[in-house]
Amino acid sequence: MDLLRVEGLKAGYKxxxxxxxxxxxxxxxxxxxxxxxxxxxxxxLLNAIMGLIDVTEGNVIFKGMRINDLKPQERIGLGLSFVPSERELFPQMTVEDNLILGAYTPRARKHMKKSLKEIYDFFPVLGERSKQLAGTMSGGEQQMLAIGRALMSRPELLILDELSTGLAPAITVKIYRKLEGLSERMTVLLAEQNIHQAFMVSDYIYVLENGRIVASGKPDELSESTLIKSAYLGVKA
Ligand SMILES: Nc1ncnc2c1ncn2[C@@H]1O[C@H](COP(=O)(O)OP(=O)(O)O)[C@@H](O)[C@H]1O
Ligand SMILES: [Mg+2]
Incomplete structure (x- = not known):
């Protein structure tokens, strides 16, 4: 079953x-x-899926429902959750308070205690540092916190934008390994310039070039040259 479908999407800025x-x-x-x-x-593209920008043509379909006209908060209520590339944490607030901010839908609020426990099990460092200010955490820990906060809404589809940005390769690998474990429980859509990580964990890859999908397939179906050209050189394969 397709949890999410995007069809004939045209979108941008003023x-x-x-x-x-x-x-x-x-x-x-x-x-x-x-x-x-x-x-x-x-x-x-991720902003359009989350409803953060308007779509001029096409459909965004989640669980068989056209959600084009729903506000971002309504999409979160339906089971979408987004980790923006800037992470957008509150550095002067504790780890735990940042997490709690992710649980603002009625359904999420009801399960807050359980979600916190699950996230502390999943990223033990967040549990160990729950009272520490978010701004004092390392880059990798902050990324885990941003993911944890997105998980607090108990999403069915977790959307992540460039999670490797600014992180040491070893930390990036560690977080990707965690995401692999998550896919037993939920679905993950991510945007990456770092093709090696994407290649390692993905079941399916879409290559975006100048706002169009120019190739797609399972990792072993896409040639390395297609991926490298598209991701790094910005030229058509
Ligand atoms: N807020 C914005 N207002 C106007 N143009 C934007 C805005 N954000 C991105 N763009 C433009 O949209 C294009 C695609 O950007 P973006 O979606 O950020 O690409 P990517 O995430 O792949 O790096 C670029 O030409 C960029 O300059
Ligand atoms: Mg981007």
Whole structure:
């Protein structure tokens, strides 16, 4: 079953269209990556899926329902959750208070204690540092916190934008390994410029170039040259 489907999507910013006829499908309990060079439109696509920008044409379909007209909070209520590339934590608040902020939908609030425990089991460092200020955590720990906060809404689809940005390769690998474990319980859609990580964990990959999907397939179906050209050089394969 497709948990998420995007059909014929056209979207962008005032006076600048970025995405052209973008289509993709994300099967339940899979990990799907969108890869592409800087400026190819990855963040714009995730923003459109989350309802953070308007769509001019096409459909965003979640659990069989067209959600184009829903606000971001309503999409979170339905089971979407987003980790933006800037992480957007509150540095002067504790780890735990940052996590609690992720549980603001009625359903999430009801399960807050249970969610906190699950997240502390999943990322033990967050439990050990629950009373520490978020701003004093390392980059990798902050990324775990941003993911933990997104998990507090108990999503069915976790969407992550460039989680490797600013992290040491070893930390990035560690977090990706964690995501692999998550896909038993939920579905993951991520945008990455770092193709090696995406390649390692993904069930399916879409290559975005100048706002269009130019290739897609299982990692072993996509040639390395297609991936490298698209992700790093910004030229068509
Ligand atoms: N808030 C914005 N306003 C106007 N243009 C934007 C905005 N954000 C991104 N863009 C433009 O949209 C295009 C795609 O950017 P983006 O989606 O951020 O790509 P990526 O995430 O793949 O690096 C770029 O040309 C970028 O300059
Ligand atoms: Mg981006």
């Amino acid at each position: 006076g600048l269209n970025v995405l052209w006829d973008v289509g993709l499908a994300v099967k339940k309990n899979s990990i799907v990556s969108i890869i592409g060079s800087n400026g190819s439109g990855k963040t714009t």
